[in-house]
Amino acid sequence: MNKPVTLIISVFTMVFSLANAQKNTTSSDKCYIYLTFDDGPLNGSENINTIILQEKIKISVFMVGEHVIKDKQMDTYAKYYDENPYIDEYNHSFSHANNHYESFYSNVDKSVNDIVYNQSLLKLLYKIVRLPGRNMWRLGEKSKNDGASGIQTADQLAKLGYKVVGWDIEWQHRPSDGTPIQSVDEMYNSVKNLCSSDKTFTKNNVVMLIHDEMFQKTWEESELKQLIDLLRPDSHYIFEQMKFYPQ
Numbered sequence: 001m002n003k004p005v006t007l008i009i010s011v012f013t014m015v016f017s018l019a020n021a022q023k024n025t026t027s028s029d030k031c032y033i034y035l036t037f038d039d040g041p042l043n044g045s046e047n048i049n050t051i052i053l054q055e056k057i058k059i060s061v062f063m064v065g066e067h068v069i070k071d072k073q074m075d076t077y078a079k080y081y082d083e084n085p086y087i088d089e090y091n092h093s094f095s096h097a098n099n100h101y102e103s104f105y106s107n108v109d110k111s112v113n114d115i116v117y118n119q120s121l122l123k124l125l126y127k128i129v130r131l132p133g134r135n136m137w138r139l140g141e142k143s144k145n146d147g148a149s150g151i152q153t154a155d156q157l158a159k160l161g162y163k164v165v166g167w168d169i170e171w172q173h174r175p176s177d178g179t180p181i182q183s184v185d186e187m188y189n190s191v192k193n194l195c196s197s198d199k200t201f202t203k204n205n206v207v208m209l210i211h212d213e214m215f216q217k218t219w220e221e222s223e224l225k226q227l228i229d230l231l232r233p234d235s236h237y238i239f240e241q242m243k244f245y246p247q
């Protein structure tokens with residue numbers, strides 16, 4: 001083969017390789033962030049709804065049926081979520097195990113029926129569930145447990161076609177008044193570190209556990225708004241809902 005032809009082929013190969021490398025770098029450069037809120041509706045749900053309508057980002061809420069039917073106010077908050085185009089609603093059980101988790105999961109039929117009932121009661125569109133008090137995953141061939149209690153419930157739900165999801169990082173709060181424990185900057189830095197690590201359930205995907213009761217301040221004062229304002233300007237981060245979580 002003569003040199004001009006060889007040179008042309010070499011240049012073409014190099015350009016093609018660089019294009020592919022750039023494409024792959026761009027793809028892996030993205031980090032998908034899932035803001036997920038448990039236990040709603042509660043006091044704080046109304047502010048979350050307002051923040052999300054203002055900020056126009058996707059979030060996921062995991063609903064407790066017993067809270068929805070508790071009183072007229074909670075039912076109203078649930079309707080806010082129903083009508084918000086940026087919010088997806090998922091299953092977090094009817095009773096939240098009445099906060100007695102060991103007892104709840106010791107009876108597999110009871111715990112599964114509690115979750116299936118919640119699906120029907122709230123007319124939830126997606127069979128996506130987070131177990132109360134448990135960080136467990138069942139997605140396709142991938143799974144994760146945080147202890148023995150709840151494994152059989154998670155397995156049975158998976159057989160019924162549910163996607164069981166947990167979380168990668170929790171924004172903790174004080175039970176007495178719901179105020180966040182970690183600062184906004186701490187959470188922001190934690191998310192950044194997780195995005196560039198292999199410590200999440202799925203690489204380049206960070207699921208953050210948050211609770212509705214943490215955000216009882218007004219929209220402008222909210223730590224949630226502050227965190228969103230830190231993350232959103234960076235095109236590296238993409239807010240997504242759990243129905244789009246990779247399997």
